[in-house]
Amino acid sequence: MSTQITGTLDAHGHLDHDHKPRGLARWLFSTNHKDIGTLYLLFSLTMLFIGGSLAMVIRAELFQPGLQFVDPHFFNQMTTVHGLVMVFGAVMPAFVGLANWMIPLMIGAPDMALPRINNWSFWILPCAFGILLSTLFMEGGAPAAGWTFYAPLSTTYSGDSTAFFVLSVHLMGVSSIMGAINVIVTIWNMRAPGMTWMKLPLFVWTWLITAFLLIAVMPVLAGVVTMVLTDKYFGTSFFDAAGGGDPVMFQHIFWFFGHPEVYIMILPAFGIVSSIIPTFARKPLFGYESMVVATASIAFLSFIVWGHHMFTTGMPVVAELFFMYATMLIAVPTGVKVFNWVATMWRGSMSFEVPMMFSLAFIVLFTIGGFSGLMLAIIPADFQYQDTYFVVAHFHYVLVTGAVFGIIAAVYYWIPKWTGVMYNERLAQVHFWCSLVSVNMLFFPMHFVGLAGMPRRIPDYALQFADLNAFMSVGGFLFGLSQLLFLWGVVRCMRGIGERATDRVWEGAQGLEWEVPSPAPYHTFDTPPVVK
Amino acid sequence: MRHRSSGLRQAKTYLNHPLAAAPLLAASFPAGAQETRFNMTRGATELSQQVFDLHMTIFYICVAIALVVFSLMFWSIVHHRKAKGVVPAQFHGSMKIEILWTAIPVLILVAMAVPATRTLIAMEDTSASELTVLVTGSQWKWHYKYLDYPIEFYSVLATPRAQIANEAEKSPDYLMAVDKPLVLPTGKKVRFLLTADDVIHSWWVPDFAIKKDAVPGFINETWARIDKPGLYYGKCAELCGRDHGFMPVAVDVKTPADFEAWAAQQVALAEQAKAEAASAGPMTMDELMALGQQVYDSACVACHQASGEGLPGVFPALKGSAIATGEPGAHIHIVLFGKAGTAMQAFAKQLGVKELAAVITYERNAWGNAKGDMVQPADIVAAIEKGE
Ligand code: HEM
Ligand SMILES: [Cu+2]
Ligand SMILES: [Cu+2]
Numbered sequence: 001m002s003t004q005i006t007g008t009l010d011a012h013g014h015l016d017h018d019h020k021p022r023g024l025a026r027w028l029f030s031t032n033h034k035d036i037g038t039l040y041l042l043f044s045l046t047m048l049f050i051g052g053s054l055a056m057v058i059r060a061e062l063f064q065p066g067l068q069f070v071d072p073h074f075f076n077q078m079t080t081v082h083g084l085v086m087v088f089g090a091v092m093p094a095f096v097g098l099a100n101w102m103i104p105l106m107i108g109a110p111d112m113a114l115p116r117i118n119n120w121s122f123w124i125l126p127c128a129f130g131i132l133l134s135t136l137f138m139e140g141g142a143p144a145a146g147w148t149f150y151a152p153l154s155t156t157y158s159g160d161s162t163a164f165f166v167l168s169v170h171l172m173g174v175s176s177i178m179g180a181i182n183v184i185v186t187i188w189n190m191r192a193p194g195m196t197w198m199k200l201p202l203f204v205w206t207w208l209i210t211a212f213l214l215i216a217v218m219p220v221l222a223g224v225v226t227m228v229l230t231d232k233y234f235g236t237s238f239f240d241a242a243g244g245g246d247p248v249m250f251q252h253i254f255w256f257f258g259h260p261e262v263y264i265m266i267l268p269a270f271g272i273v274s275s276i277i278p279t280f281a282r283k284p285l286f287g288y289e290s291m292v293v294a295t296a297s298i299a300f301l302s303f304i305v306w307g308h309h310m311f312t313t314g315m316p317v318v319a320e321l322f323f324m325y326a327t328m329l330i331a332v333p334t335g336v337k338v339f340n341w342v343a344t345m346w347r348g349s350m351s352f353e354v355p356m357m358f359s360l361a362f363i364v365l366f367t368i369g370g371f372s373g374l375m376l377a378i379i380p381a382d383f384q385y386q387d388t389y390f391v392v393a394h395f396h397y398v399l400v401t402g403a404v405f406g407i408i409a410a411v412y413y414w415i416p417k418w419t420g421v422m423y424n425e426r427l428a429q430v431h432f433w434c435s436l437v438s439v440n441m442l443f444f445p446m447h448f449v450g451l452a453g454m455p456r457r458i459p460d461y462a463l464q465f466a467d468l469n470a471f472m473s474v475g476g477f478l479f480g481l482s483q484l485l486f487l488w489g490v491v492r493c494m495r496g497i498g499e500r501a502t503d504r505v506w507e508g509a510q511g512l513e514w515e516v517p518s519p520a521p522y523h524t525f526d527t528p529p530v531v532k
Numbered sequence: 533m534r535h536r537s538s539g540l541r542q543a544k545t546y547l548n549h550p551l552a553a554a555p556l557l558a559a560s561f562p563a564g565a566q567e568t569r570f571n572m573t574r575g576a577t578e579l580s581q582q583v584f585d586l587h588m589t590i591f592y593i594c595v596a597i598a599l600v601v602f603s604l605m606f607w608s609i610v611h612h613r614k615a616k617g618v619v620p621a622q623f624h625g626s627m628k629i630e631i632l633w634t635a636i637p638v639l640i641l642v643a644m645a646v647p648a649t650r651t652l653i654a655m656e657d658t659s660a661s662e663l664t665v666l667v668t669g670s671q672w673k674w675h676y677k678y679l680d681y682p683i684e685f686y687s688v689l690a691t692p693r694a695q696i697a698n699e700a701e702k703s704p705d706y707l708m709a710v711d712k713p714l715v716l717p718t719g720k721k722v723r724f725l726l727t728a729d730d731v732i733h734s735w736w737v738p739d740f741a742i743k744k745d746a747v748p749g750f751i752n753e754t755w756a757r758i759d760k761p762g763l764y765y766g767k768c769a770e771l772c773g774r775d776h777g778f779m780p781v782a783v784d785v786k787t788p789a790d791f792e793a794w795a796a797q798q799v800a801l802a803e804q805a806k807a808e809a810a811s812a813g814p815m816t817m818d819e820l821m822a823l824g825q826q827v828y829d830s831a832c833v834a835c836h837q838a839s840g841e842g843l844p845g846v847f848p849a850l851k852g853s854a855i856a857t858g859e860p861g862a863h864i865h866i867v868l869f870g871k872a873g874t875a876m877q878a879f880a881k882q883l884g885v886k887e888l889a890a891v892i893t894y895e896r897n898a899w900g901n902a903k904g905d906m907v908q909p910a911d912i913v914a915a916i917e918k919g920e
Contacts, residue, residue, distance in 0.1 A: 065702060065706065065707075066695070066696060066697070066698040066702065067696055067697060067698070068698065071774075071843070072774045072775060072776075072777060072778075073774040073843055073846060076771070076773075076774065076776075138845070139844045139845035140843075140844065140845020140846050141845065141846070144773075144774075145771065146771045150731075150732055150770075150771070152730070152731050152732075152748065153731040153732070153771065153772065153773060156730075156873055156874075157671075157730060157731050157773060157874075157875055159845055159846055160845065240749075241747075241748055241749020241750060242749065246749075246750070247732055247747055247748060247749070247750075248745075248747060248750070281612075281620065282614070282620040283620040283621060283622065283624075284622065284624040285624065286623070286624055286625060287624075287625045287626075287629075287630055288624065288625065289625070290625070290630045312734055312743050312744055312745050312769075312770075313745045313747065313752075314744060314745060314747070314750070314752035314753070317652065317653060317656045320652065320656075321649060321652070324645070324648065324649075324652075325645060328641045328644070328645060329641070331637060331641060332634060332637050332638060332641070335633065335637045336630065336633060336634060338601065339601070339633045342601060342604055342605045342608070343629070345605065345608045345609070345612065346604070346608050346612065346621075347608075347612055347618075347620065347621040347623075348608075348612050348618075348620045348621070349612065349613070349614045349618045349619060349620040350608075350609065350612055350613045350614060350618075351613065351614045351615070352613075360605075360609070363605070364602060364605075367598065367601070367602075368598070371594040371597075371598065374590065374594065375587070375590050375591065375594065378586060378587075378590055378644065378648045379648060379652045380579075380582070380583045380586055380648060380651040380652050380655055380741070381572075381583055381586050381587040381590065381648075383583070383655070383741055383742070383743045384572050384583060384587070384738060384741060384743065386743055386769065387734060387736075387743075387769040387770060388769070448569070448570040448571070451570065451571050451572045452568045452569050452570060452571065452572075452573075453568065453573070453738050453766075453767070455736075455767050455768070455769050455777070457771045457776060457777075458776060458777030459777050460696060460707060460777050460778070461707065461777070462705075462706055462707050462708050463702060463704065463706050464568075464569055465569075468569075
């Protein structure tokens with residue numbers, strides 16, 4: 001892709017008087033996509049550490065059989081808030097942050113299309129999570145019905161934090177929907193001349209599709225939490241059989257949101273990996289069109305598989321079979337993506353800087369999560385897997401070694417562009433290897449204990465699971481500690497410590513984001529580049 | 533042994549023998565335990581064996597695919613590296629290959645779907661059953677009612693709280709044993725009807741490959757035909773509140789003859805208990821307090837806590853509470869009939885009149901609630917007759 005840049009370089013000249021406010025006001029009132037991207041990413045990092053600390057409480061309690069540290073009710077609060085914080089606070093905002101930073105740079109736009117909405121959608125988030133986390137300190141504690149908050153445990157039988165929980169989920173939803181609208185409008189209208197649909201980088205494509213998913217399902221989540229609220233406080237009976245409702249209907253509505261939600265957390269990571277692999281293989285992405293089609297098929301299928309979370313609820317056999325076949329079908333486009341990545345590497349000229357290492361780990365470990373997902377689709381076997389640690393293993397492989405590894409790869413890949421300095425490669429390699437070993441110590445044995453019969457969401461277990469749980473807890477603590485290395489690496493770059501980065505940063509890098517200086521100036525592409 | 537079983541289940545079966553010897557237990561442990569510490573059980577029914585086979589088949593297919601894909605990837609990583617001076621090829625797509633690697637997985641998936649569908653249809657066919665049990669979950673116990681016999685009872689965790697709190701050594705059946713297991717005959721098609729009183733629970737016995745949700749207000753069905761006598765363990769598999777982890781399932785499977793003998797004995801025992809309850813005389817304060825503490829520790833402690841202080845904001849304290857220190861009528865009423873729309877259940881049918889009298893007396897006189905009054909079995913009988 002050859003590019004001709006005008007404007008940007010002139011802007012470079014008056015970098016220092018580009019009218020950016022100083023101090024706190026710069027961040028509070030910012031409408032600049034780069035500042036807001038930074039805010040999102042820092043927020044997500046904070047949430048990763050908060051959610052991680054809660055996970056450490058879980059792993060400490062599960063280190064040995066018996067109750068050592070926490071009451072079971074508090075344990076349930078830990079799993080619930082850990083899940084909510086990781087999903088809505090760590091993974092989703094990280095992707096929005098990356099979208100903010102990178103989409104305008106990748107499509108040659110000067111900023112996001114709706115900068116004020118952008119500011120608003122970010123600043124709602126700290127309020128939402130402030131409310132959610134404050135419930136930990138209330139009498140009766142935080143929500144404790146799991147991140148899936150099944151009724152009636154979350155309605156009739158829940159504590160008074162439910163009202164706060166519902167409010168905070170509404171805020172998260174508003175923030176996500178505004179972010180998604182912004183992404184769609186930006187991609188639709190602000191592509192530089194010549195940046196046709198089939199030239200869009202895959203990260204942009206996957207985010208576009210993700211944004212449509214978000215707009216489709218976040219209102220469903222808003223609906224279901226509102227029904228929880230009115231069931232608990234205003235005497236409705238949506239989910240109460242005594243009043244003519246149905247607790248299982250809650251699950252249908254929740255998972256109609258929840259399944260697309262898991263793809264919301266993985267599609268942008270697919271986009272990231274599809275950008276990184278060609279760079280370090282020094283070879284164009286294999287099967288670009290089929291990657292786009294596969295992403296769109298996954299998004300479509302994600303709307304018709306929600307029942308696979310509910311095989312034990314007593315659905316009619318025909319419905320069970322439908323959901324089983326549809327779920328198995330998702331393996332096909334997912335497989336196509338993995339094959340395309342491998343084909344991209346094939347006969348390339350690879351080097352193994354840290355973004356590449358995380359991407360390779362992503363491919364292998366995400367695929368392991370995909371395999372266990374396929375196993376979970378086979379209903380008779382799912383009756384044995386459902387609600388055990390096998391499921392916990394499955395979704396951590398796709399979320400931690402999938403989504404989170406994708407995010408970490410993206411940070412290492414683009415941080416030289418953001419800060420103008422290279423991260424410390426040796427530190428980052430240590431971070432990678434520590435994470436890789438510990439994450440597998442943590443999550444791999446979960447397959448075994450799950451198959452052997454250990455249910456999820458329990459604070460204490462039978463003696464046969466003791467040794468593996470101790471091992472997993474050690475893995476968990478090591479994984480938690482390893483992320484401090486990541487924090488250190490990021491802080492170094494933010495403080496400008498390290499080698500100066502070149503504009504292109506990576507030898508094999510392609511795309512508009514590498515045409516602007518490093519660090520990317522406050523305003524880029526004031527005059528659109530022309531993509532030939 | 534044709535049907536391999538979990539080591540702990542064997543251990544428990546040995547324990548059931550009066551002559552169970554510790555060395556035997558230790559010796560039997562590792563051999564059988566291997567399998568189900570890392571993998572799914574083959575279980576004790578034809579269907580559980582089929583489920584196990586299905587699980588292993590998909591697992592091997594996944595491993596095969598993984599081997600092919602990852603070998604290619606690692607081969608490429610080793611050979612196609614810049615450090616070796618490789619010049620990158622510039623190909624970037626092939627329709628033929630894309631079609632190929634879409635079509636092959638579809639065929640593999642169809643091959644997986646066929647046996648899965650067959651097994652599923654068999655698992656969901658509850659017709660022609662020979663015995664029916666209604667299983668009801670409530671926070672945090674199971675209730676079993678035999679529809680073909682006048683037998684029903686609650687089944688709760690038998691592990692003493694001291695073991696959970698690490699104050700006593702943990703027994704081998706830690707968190708698995710219950711006070712009264714469900715008893716079933718071998719060789720008969722047993723139909724289970726599942727429902728719940730409060731929140732959703734899920735009744736899971738891995739050895740029967742049964743996991744089915746117990747949903748309040750609805751009835752689910754499933755079934756099992758168990759081949760071999762023995763004690764089988766399971767758990768509640770749906771988060772159901774604070775003590776979700778402490779809600780085990782145990783099923784004692786007997787030969788049909790032993791089962792009939794057990795059923796007859798249960799019916800006789802129930803008659804006897806009824807007669808005793810009707811004629812229960814007054815108890816002394818010491819008797820009431822001793823029995824009361826016992827009942828409290830098994831039926832109430834999960835919510836109201838050993839200290840009687842409850843969990844602020846979730847379960848109320850009984851220590852110094854208005855009801856526990858007020859007039860006995862209201863206290864008896866809430867314990868007998870519960871409070872609708874809260875976790876406080878009705879205990880009138882769960883406990884005997886002596887136990888009810890004792891636990892109420894206990895609550896009125898423990899933790900510094902020094903009311904000094906006694907509630908007698910006769911008061912309970914009167915309150916039950918009066919009704920809600
Ligand atoms: C520090 C690394 C992590 C550790 C040690 C960890 C550990 C755990 C454990 C042990 C559970 C199971 C709790 C239970 O079922 O009893 C759990 C649940 C969960 N985790 Fe993580 N986790 C980590 C990171 C993450 C990340 C990064 C995500 C999301 C992207 C995540 C998402 C979830 C979700 C959604 C649940 C389910 C919560 C629920 O059952 O309601 N975890 N985690
Ligand atoms: Cu799903
Ligand atoms: Cu439960």
